[in-house]
Amino acid sequence: MRYHFAGFVFDADNLSLTGPQGEHTLRPMSARVLQSLLDGAPNLMRHDELIDQVWGNQAVTPGVLTHSIREIRNALGDVPQQPRFIETRHRLGYRFIAPVRMETRSRQTGPLPESVTASNATPEAQPESSEPHEAPPTNLPATPTTPSPRRWWWAVLPLLLLAGALLWIRSQPFAPETTGTGPAIADVGQPHEPEARHWYQQGLAALHAGDPGQAREWLERSRAREPEAVATLSALARAAAQSGAITRARAWMAAAEHAASTLPRVEQLRIAAYSAALDYRWDDAVTHLTAVSQLDPGDAETALHLFDAQLAQGRLREAAATLETVAAQPLPVLDEWRVAMAQARLAEARGDHPARLEAAVAAQALARTHAQRLQSRLQQAGAQLLLGHPDETRLLLADMPEAGDGQAPDIHALRAEKLRAILLREEGDYAAAQTRLEHAATAAKALGQDEMAARAQRQAAFVQIQAGQAEQAVARLQSLIEALEAQGNIRELANARDVLALALQHSGDMPAALLASEAALAAYVQAGDRLGEASARNQLGMLYGRTGRDDESREQFELALRLFESAGERRGAALAQSNLAIVDGRAGRREAARERNQAALAAFRELASWPDVARLQFNLAVQDRGSGRLPEARARFAEALEAFERIGSTDHTRQARASLAELLLAQARLGEAAQSLESDPDPHAGSPQPRAALLTAHGRLAALRGDIESAQSAFRSARELREAAGLPDWVRMSELDLAELAARAGQLARAEQAARQLRRDMTEAGDAHAAIQAGLLLAAVLERQREGAAASRLLEQLEAELIAHPDAMASLRLDLLRVMLRERGRTELATQVAAAARAIGYELLALRADLLAGGDAGRQALEVLERQGIGTEGVPPLLLY
Incomplete structure (x- = not known):
């Protein structure tokens, strides 16, 4: 079969493409994608249809299809924004839109009737969609964890699989948020009428102060006076995006693009770049911003926007190269404070908290305004927290205003409030943590910061999960997800679904938890967020592990590892390695598990990520105990316990204390075990599972002493906690303890x-x-x-x-x-x-x-x-x- 279109001939038998300039080489899979599009023309071919037709039963990610489409477009000289051959239908699939004539060996068919040619069959071609970004090669299926500042979770949720209480290590949605340079606003196209210009400048000032609600009021007044001012329209888009209303922001940017047709090419490219970013078309945004930088090599502002786009996409190596270019700019063009803050954000995305702290300290020394000093200190506080230094974190937050203290809401106060909530949560004071987060959500709403309010609500739900209130967390998250869907905020939607998966798991609904996790993964892919996708695959791998699907669990962790490694994110790669070690251990591959854990431990130590070191030492202790290396296990448990106590992580301290006590019981050292158990300051506080672990250790100590009644009471209390928290596997372990009694x-x-x-x-x-x-x-x-x-x-x-x-x-x-x-x-x-x-x-x-x-x-x-x-x-x- 041969296909003829616009001077090209595609030979399906030989998988060859010939055009006016001669033969074009396509990879076999890309050639088959082209054949499927040609066979389906002029109809829409959905992503899953194309993957099924071309790759069949092979498990692949949407990235391979995206790569093939790009290869075909390059061969045909097609442009996504003004397609002649392949049209992208936003989030749906692709259509071949040129008239096609098919020719078989036996006879030649005539041209298709005009009524069915693709060029007449559809409305105006849509712009390139936010296709999933090409991922590293993988055998995983495309299953349906924010910019990096929101992704890395300090404390692991103890998703405990074995009687040895291994801790899956995951990233968490409860870290400080920082902002980048923000979307570019047109340098020209500002309002000319004096009053409109004044209102426009007032709106910009409100935007820079983090008050998008006030900004919208000023900008709307300016637009009413001069409706076609491009700068005002793009600023309105920025205000909407800052508040999390992405659908509304896209509408404003569409108006700005329309009004910008008379502006210089460089300004049109800036606007097109921001429009692409709002659609999560990061490749297009990077292309446009790169073009602006080439047209104006000394434009450090555009280079910083390019850095933001690369960072949001998870392309950390490219972002680092861009930042080096920016840092080489001469003074006074270079804003050294912004470069230092960008370096802190890059280090945060890499999980390199010492480098993040160093850059944030440098930024504070370079700060020229009070707001810049506050942002620098917040970055330092976030780094200290993730380094396991709660006292230093409190000191940095000490003189910052608190949300709900009667003062006018301030974006820096909101971020500080959420850091304080982290500290309270790690101390096991869930009620106080939740109160602070709800205050922060209310204050953020008053500022017009709907996205920040959504984050606070999501984080409050996470606290509820840890407090054993999973059903309340599910209700909160479902309401939040409805609001985010209406706003079109795909990234925050992905975050909320990720936490919903945890809440559903703890409420005992594992099928729904898996669906929520798969939906979160799909949203991260849709948003083009490679690091978010990697974190989501880590989460999905843990859920598969919880349900005994170890092969699928391994596949997800391996893909997460590849994504983290390709991005240059060392901490994430170490997290994936440590979780793969758990899968290896469950499969009996103890040496492989030990090698993975030792590699992860070395990475955590090099990054000075001491909370991660403590958690991994705990896991290694469990493995040493299972392998019969009790002296090594005891030393590791003791080190983990000491580190958790120093960090102030109540739940992990309790889990480590319980595990160390049980090891001492196995060594017939009942006195030492009792002393360890009795040193818990408040056994009634904290998350259900660590409390249940402590009760179980108390019960086993009582059983050894022959106090069956006390043992039975402890085991029953542990079972009740686990039942209420929706942990069926641990409920069964409590039942086994009672059966032994x-x-x-x-x-x-x-x-x-x-x-x-x-x-x-x-x-x-x-x-x-x-x-x-x-x-x-x-x-x-x-x-x-x-x-x-x-x-x-x-x-x-x-x-x-x-x-x-x-x-x-x-x-x-x-x-x-x-x-x-x-x-x-x-x-x-x-x-x-x-x-x-x-x-x-x-x-x-x-x-x-x-x-x-x-x-x-x-x-x-x-x-x-x-x-x-x-x-x-x-x-x-x-x-x-």
Whole structure:
């Protein structure tokens, strides 16, 4: 089949394209995209249709289609803004709009009737859409985490998967916000009439002060006097965008573009660049701004706008190169304060908080106005917070006004208020954090800063999630999402959906959480935000991991890693590495997991990202414990605990304290474990899961001491917290603790029934390690019920599962159960198990094995256990820690 159009011939059999200038080489996939467009002409071909037709069952991202369309356009000499061949339909797909004549080998067909040619079939061609930006090559499907200042989440939400309580490390929507240089306003085309010009200048002053509501009032008055003043129209667009009303901003920019037809070419390019940015067409914005810079190489202002566009797109290396060009400009053209602030924002996007702090300090020294000094200090405060220095953060915020304190609202006060809320949240004072955020939202609304108000509402919802109020957070976010959809604010919509996914997960609705996460990812792609896409894939990977879909989880983390690496964002890459380590660990690839974690740890240390170092040390401690490296695990837990205490992160401190206490219990060091648990200042404050972890550790300490009633009370309280927080996998772990207590109390039938059901549920949920623990309890109960054959068969099955999912303690407990089932040679085997357990530090298991060995070893073990206050009644192997 051959296709003829406008002097070109496309041979579908050979996938070749020939034009007036000769043959054009296309990659095979791009040639097939062209064939699909030609076959479908003049109809619209949607993105998913083209991907299905060309790539079939291969899992690819929309970026590969975007790349192919660009390649075809280059070959045809087509321009997206004035297409002759391929028309982009905004957010829908593409159409081939030139008349096409098809020719087969057997006969030649005539031209298509005019009534069906693409050039007559549609209204005026639309401008290039905000296509997903080309991503690195990937095998991931295109599934449906803001500019960098809003993306990096300081505290990880403890999405805890294993009994070892591994922490998925994620970025969070709760960091300080900073602004760039803002959209360009035309240098010419300003109003001429004196009063209109005065109102216009008043509007600009309000914009620079961060008051878009007041700015709109002045600018509307100016426009009423001179309706066609281009500068006024573009300033109105900027005011609308600053408040988050993107749809309204686009309408103002369309009017400005229409009125700018008589302006010089350079001014038209500036306006076109801002219009493209409002449509999230970052490539077009960069192209236009680059053209302006070439026409006027000394225009530092335009270069800073170019930097903003590259930063918003997540192209950090290109942004750095642009900033170097700006910094080379001579004085007085160069605004050194703005360059220093841009350097701080670039460092923030890279996750390099020491560099961010250094640039912000330099900016403060260069500040000439009070507003510039406040912005510089806010950048310093944000950097100190992310470096894990809460006291330094408070000091920087100390003399800044507070939202709701009776003063007129101020944009800097709002940003300071949200930083204060972070500090309160990390201290576990969720009510105070939420109050501050709601004050900030109200004050932002009064300023006309609807986008800032939306961020405060979103962050208040995140606080509600941590406080165990997931359903209230869902309601808040759903209302917020409706408002953002009306505003056309795709980036904030992506952020809100990302947090909604967390809220739905914690309310127990995992299918809805996955849908929300996929929708957030689609919105980031639509906005052309590569770093947002990477963060969203990190989030989606965690959700897949939570539901046992480890292969899909790995794919998402790997793509996030590629995106972060391609952008030069080292902290994000380290986050993805640490999450891939969790997936490797779950799959039994312990050495691969350790290598990934060590690489991530080195990156975090180099970036001085101490909160991340603490979280990763916690994860490494869990892995060391599972591998039987108890001394290393204890040292890592202690380091993580100390770091979390220093940072002031209440929830993570509690989680680390609980994990360290349980390790001490496994080492038969009950006194030290009790001391660690009792040092918690307020066990009733904080998030549900860390509180439940602490209660569980208290319960296990009580069970070891033979206080079954106290243990049962603690386990039930932990279960209630987990149920209320919508954590079904952790509810099952609490049920397993209660089943063990039932066995210790001699309620074997009840314990058997519970263990069987929990093993089935845990297996269905994809939680292999938990299912093994339930199996070990069931085997022990069967042995006590004198069903040795059934217990032996179950142990064979569990041994195979442990090969796929190794765990040192579980293996020792299985060996201990084999000792109990042996009639001959029990003493020798029990002695071997005791030696193996003692060699790696599991002293409590070693003492249990000594009891089974009997003789002098048994008597000595009994004395040690009694001296430690450890009860010896019940089934010896029933130890879930």
